[in-house]
Amino acid sequence: MNEKTLAAVALSNRDYPTFADKLHEAARWVEFAGDNGADLVVLPELLNLYRGDGAGNAAALPLEDVALDDWRAACGPILEAAARARTAVVVPVATREPAGLTNSFFLVDKAGRTAGRYQKSRLTPSEVAAGVLPGQPSLIEWEGLKVGGAICFDCYHPEVFSAQAQLGAQLFVVPSLTPAEAHLSFYALHHGLPIVQAYPAWSRIIDVTGRDLAAGGHRNETLNFGFGSPVIFATINFNRVALFADVNQQKILDVQRAHRARVRIAFDQANVTFVLESRDPALSVESIVREFGLVPRGRHFTPRPA
Numbered sequence: 001m002n003e004k005t006l007a008a009v010a011l012s013n014r015d016y017p018t019f020a021d022k023l024h025e026a027a028r029w030v031e032f033a034g035d036n037g038a039d040l041v042v043l044p045e046l047l048n049l050y051r052g053d054g055a056g057n058a059a060a061l062p063l064e065d066v067a068l069d070d071w072r073a074a075c076g077p078i079l080e081a082a083a084r085a086r087t088a089v090v091v092p093v094a095t096r097e098p099a100g101l102t103n104s105f106f107l108v109d110k111a112g113r114t115a116g117r118y119q120k121s122r123l124t125p126s127e128v129a130a131g132v133l134p135g136q137p138s139l140i141e142w143e144g145l146k147v148g149g150a151i152c153f154d155c156y157h158p159e160v161f162s163a164q165a166q167l168g169a170q171l172f173v174v175p176s177l178t179p180a181e182a183h184l185s186f187y188a189l190h191h192g193l194p195i196v197q198a199y200p201a202w203s204r205i206i207d208v209t210g211r212d213l214a215a216g217g218h219r220n221e222t223l224n225f226g227f228g229s230p231v232i233f234a235t236i237n238f239n240r241v242a243l244f245a246d247v248n249q250q251k252i253l254d255v256q257r258a259h260r261a262r263v264r265i266a267f268d269q270a271n272v273t274f275v276l277e278s279r280d281p282a283l284s285v286e287s288i289v290r291e292f293g294l295v296p297r298g299r300h301f302t303p304r305p306a
Helices: 019-035 076-085 125-129 152-156 158-166 181-191 245-262 285-292 297-301
Strands: 003-009 040-042 088-097 100-108 114-119 140-142 145-149 171-175 195-198 203-206 212-216 231-237 240-244 263-268 273-278
Touching (some): 003 019, 003 195, 019 040, 019 076, 019 231, 040 171, 040 195, 076 088, 114 140, 114 145, 145 158, 152 181, 181 195, 181 203, 203 231, 240 245, 240 285, 240 297, 245 263, 245 273, 245 285, 273 285
Parallel strands (some): 003 040, 040 088, 171 195
Antiparallel strands (some): 088 100, 140 145, 195 203, 203 212, 263 273
């Protein structure tokens, strides 16, 4: 097995008196998530959007007014909270670079190192008008996994996910200020990859079948009444693969006969998909795929590295 516990924080998008106040709340929930076993905590898009004047729409602030010149120094409370709780964290912020503005997230590992960065590649018209620079789809190496990403408007562009799937992504993290619910469910199913979306109204952790493993946020009146937490969790075994039934279905019983209790196989009839999971750390699903000539679901529709 290769299990990771993932968490998404549905951090409120309300007005905050200051950026420091918003950071304080984000840091509190990052530490809470880490203390409750999260290996990686994802925060929603653009932490440095806050208003401070009670007008009720932080997203209306010009990015050039809130962009950070030194994001690590500015987000110190979050990085310190993650270090105390021994968790990795995804920090989504607008930054000011020599060439212009960016809307990015940074993945900081458990040792406090910046493992990598994803820069939003499909920009909104307002971002284009503000001179925000588009990035290119890329992957981040984290604890033996290849992590892909998307930010908000990226979610409406299938090629953002396909490009990273072709590069060998094993997980997508999606800080967002848009729900994109059916889109993300489809990408998870189509590519056979889990997705963690952090969105203030309703964060989700989506399985390779396109179904939610966990969901919650400020659509939840109980949370808005002050009960519970805005953090959702799911533990995922990454020694696992989704298999579209075509080509694979004739071989499934052979896999079970050969490996018995070392594997677990579930069938999702509605999506014509088998999910093959190794329960033995010494047995990789990649080796089973090679042994039986199986075709992972994503490779049926989007070519991916072997």
